[in-house]
Amino acid sequence: GAVVSQHPSRVICKSGTSVKIECRSLDFQATTMFWYRQFPKQSLMLMATSNEGSKATYEQGVEKDKFLINHASLTLSTLTVTSAHPEDSSFYICSGGKRQQGSYEQYFGPGTRLTVT
């Protein structure tokens, strides 16, 4: 398998502040990483696709100026939630794609629980 880590695992911030979440592929290089959001009792919703060295591609309805994504290296992508509000409280999950034995598998991080007060 392959390992993806996220930091922090939990974060509480005040309304109006910004929060950065890191996603790292620990034992493989991920040219593409993905960011998802998951509200309680709901499925994962894809927010954006992050490509190393280029701008992220956002899904419809996701504000790119609010959710800043940077993919500076093949092992690190960051998501910054700017001017966070309570409705941004959610579980944020990243994933990295790895080609392996003819298939393309996507490995997910453990998630980051964001609570905005």
Place this chain on the structure above:
Amino acid sequence: LAKTTQPISMDSYEGQEVNITCSHNNIATNDYITWYQQFPSQGPRFIIQGYKTKVTNEVASLFIPADRKSSTLSLPRVSLSDTAVYYCLVGPFRGNNRLAFGKGNQVVVIP
């Protein structure tokens, strides 16, 4: 991205084989079928992936009929720790692999 439909939930007794179905009527020629497992407050975990017929690994089997409009994930002899949400996803295995998660199937294993 092809849409998938799964039962919302199902219960099973410990030690039994569990078969989880998924419908994907609009699957495209270059789409693969991938199954993930998710425990509460954790990221999804890859279980198995297949294109047609049958695929088996150390944790599960995946059955895909000839028309590929559905698939069945089979978990042999489930234990309490298999209680989770299981997602079926369909998409091309090349390219940027955007994945669209459906509602998933909550499987509860009962002692």
